Each structure stands twice: as structure tokens, then as C-alpha cells.
Amino acid sequence: MADKAEEGGLVFHPMDQFIIQPIFGGDVTWYTPTNAALWMGLSIVAIIVLLVLGSRHRAIVPSRSQSIAELAYGFIYKMVEDICGKEGLRYFPYIMTLFMFIVCANFLGLIPTSFTPTSHFAVTVVLALAVFLTVTVLGFVKNGAGFLSLFWVSSAPLALRPILAIIEIISYFVRPVSHSIRLAGNVMAGHAVIKVFAGFAAIAAVSPVAVLGITAMYGLEVLVSFIQAYVFTILTCVYLKDALHPHH
Template sequence: MEEEAAQAAEGGLSFEPLEVFNLRPLFGHGEVHWYTITNATLWMAIAVLAIFALFVIGTARRSVVPSRSQSIAELIHDFTYKMVEDVAGHEGVKYFPYILTLFLFILFVNVLGLIPTSFAPTSHVAVTAVMALAVFITVTVIGFVKNGAAFLGLFWVKESPLILRPIIAVIEVISYFVRPVSHSIRLAGNVMAGHAVMQVFAAFAAIALIAPLSILAIAAIYGLEVLVAAIQAYVFTILTCVYLKDALHPGH
């Protein structure tokens, strides 16, 4: 802190690129506990309200000639339905509401997190890990309920040589339990990286000599982050569909 103050006094550049990811209580000050209502809680609630506004209020009339909000809602619905059907098969369609909810929540949280002075909850592994663990537990339960002990066939690769099957089985079990880790870190890491880069370029905008270049860079990165927000929601969702397919058809 003393170094930063000294730099600021000398006219140097001083900024905290990760400050934008700090959790802050909405009411009062102090430590953040698991029950504390924070800025992350606020923006997740706003995302839920935005989804409700689009899919409930925006489609209330259900016109033959759809309004803009109804068209957007139908486009997202049909896109997600087709993805579930193509990846998880016809049996996976019964789990479509859950997968659509995941996709919408991640998409809206990511996009809302790009609003200046907002907060991106998906930049925290604590948020993405909960969703990833929920997916992991859900597909595992579905796999055992639907297939019983035959679900373990997912780890026993019959096409491989007999001598290699035990080794491959150990590798498959490890990779299966690593799924929620990679599933959660991929989303949080990509969201955090983009926001951190924008924060760094925003700090350079304070220097008059390179301010124009910094502003152009921020605009370009912002456009890229809008794309990343949608892509990461898609990646998280399609991986959920792949895991669901494994649970429904472990022998395939």
C-alpha cells in the first residue's frame, strides 16, 4: 500500500486489476460469510429477474406474429432444445428444462457482468463449482437410476485389449471425477481473464499519450467478451449434454 501511494504521489500508474472481482456485502461492512448478501448475490438475482422478464412477461401474449422479446425467447428455446436432442438424444429431452435453466442463467450472468460497474458472479469458482457439482451429481444419479450397475460400464472400455482395460478403467474413473473441476474452472477462468484484461487497459486510459490506443483496445476486447459470454454459456451447457449422454448410454 505504501509503494502504491508513493507511485501515485510521483504521478506513476497504480491500479488493482483484480479489485473488480472482490466480494462486498450489500449491507454494512465486515467479513463475507456464506449467508452474507453480496454484490454477487445481487447480480445473480438481477439475472434471474431478467430471465423471468424475457421468458414469462415477454412471451405472455404468445402472438402468432411474435414480438421481439418473444422471438428472442423462442430462438434461445429452440437452439437449446436442438442442442440437447442432438447431443444427448431423444431420451435426454426430458431433462431439457434443467439444461435450459443452466444455459440461461450462465448466459445472462455473463452478459450482465459486462455492464460497467456491474459484477460477474461466474468469475468466481465458488459459483461455477456449485453448478458443476450439481451437474456431476445429477448425471451420476441419473446414470445409476437408469442403468444400475451397468453404468460402471462407462469406465470399462471393452474395445481395448484385455491387459490394458484395468489401467484404462483407472484413468477413466479419475477423468470422470475431474469433470466438475474442469467444468467449473473453464468458465470462471475465461470470464475472469477477460474482465482482468479490460481492467488493465482501462487503467492505461488514464495516461494521455496512450489513451486513444487503450480505448480502442477496450472496445475491441469488450466486443470479444460479448462473444465469450455466449460461447462459455454454450460450452458449459454442451458439456452438460455430453455428460448426460454418458449417463443415459454408458455402453456407447
């Protein structure tokens, strides 16, 4: 570390916070408990505490935890109903679970020295592929071969329809890529910038500016944490609507 400082290099490493590390030491294998698994588990615990324990004693005048649980429930329920219609409400539990996991993982990742699972493509790709496969299978189950009409733009001139069909197919299969990269990229970038400002905070000459930068970025990251969970969820609803109503 000192050698790098003498050579003019950075004495802090913004990307080190994203390294997967075993909790009890040793090498990382598929069965090794890691910091990523720990914080994903804590995200699930946070969901249970908020939605199950927080609303266990339901009252006319709700407690703070009950109010948050009801707001989250009503927010996602309304989103699914508005985008997918009444038919989409049967898939509300899955979409609600997605939103709560992502938003809790994002918020817990803002705790100093914590780990943010959603900053890793290994996590976001699995979430995006789960949505993609679920929607695709559901589309064929509900509509049969009629699901392929999603790629056939009947309102376009006949000569352009084959070209547009190819574009639509490519766009469809790119969905899990954009779905996952958008979430992980935004979360990773925000945390890296905060770490950079934190490194400059140790330098006396720039520490006041760095502290202001950290405060501003932290506030922005709180907003981004919610917005990225919202974007991931609303895109899931849009994809679900395509599976339920491919002709529209």
C-alpha cells in the first residue's frame, strides 16, 4: 500500500468492496458461506421482519412497521394491476418478492462495511433470467403459438414486417442482459464513487469537500436503491403483460 502511494498510485481501492470473500476463511467454492450469501440471507430476514412480524399485530392505527409494509404492498399491487390488469394479480406474490428482495438488499448495502449482493452480475443475471424464463414459458402456456404474434408487428407495412420481426426477436432475447446490467451497473457505480470520496476524505486539504461529496452521494444512493428496485419490478410487469396479452 505504501509502495503504491510512493509511486503515485491510489492508496484506496474502490472495487475491493465487491470482492466475494469466505466468512470463515479458506477458498471460495460453491458450498462456501461467503459475504454475498450472508447479506442475501440478511435481506430475506429483513423482509420477514418487515412484512411478517411488522404486520403481525394489525391495528386500525398502524405502527411504523405496519405502515411501511402496507405502503409496499399497496404500491406493488397497484403497479401490477395497472400494467398487467386483473389477470396479472395472480402473479403478484412473485413480483412483490422480487421488489422486496432487491430493495432490501440495496438498502442494507448502504450500511458501512456491508456487502451489496445486487452489485454482482451473478445475482442480477439469475433474477433477470428467472423473469425471462418465467415470462416466456407463461406466454406459450397461456397463448400457445399465438405468443409468437408478439414479434409480428401487424400494424406495420407488410414489406417491413419480416425485418421488424427479426429486430423484435433480438430485442426480446436481449431483455435479460439489459435487465440485469442496469441494476448491477448502477448499484456498483454508486458504491464505487462513495468509496472514492471516502478515500479523499483522509487527505486534510480536500477532506471538507470529500465529506460533502460523500453526503451528497449517499443521499443519491438511497434514492437510486429504491429507483433501481422499482425499475426492475416495473420492467418485470411490462414483460408479464406481453406474455399475458401478446396481441396488444
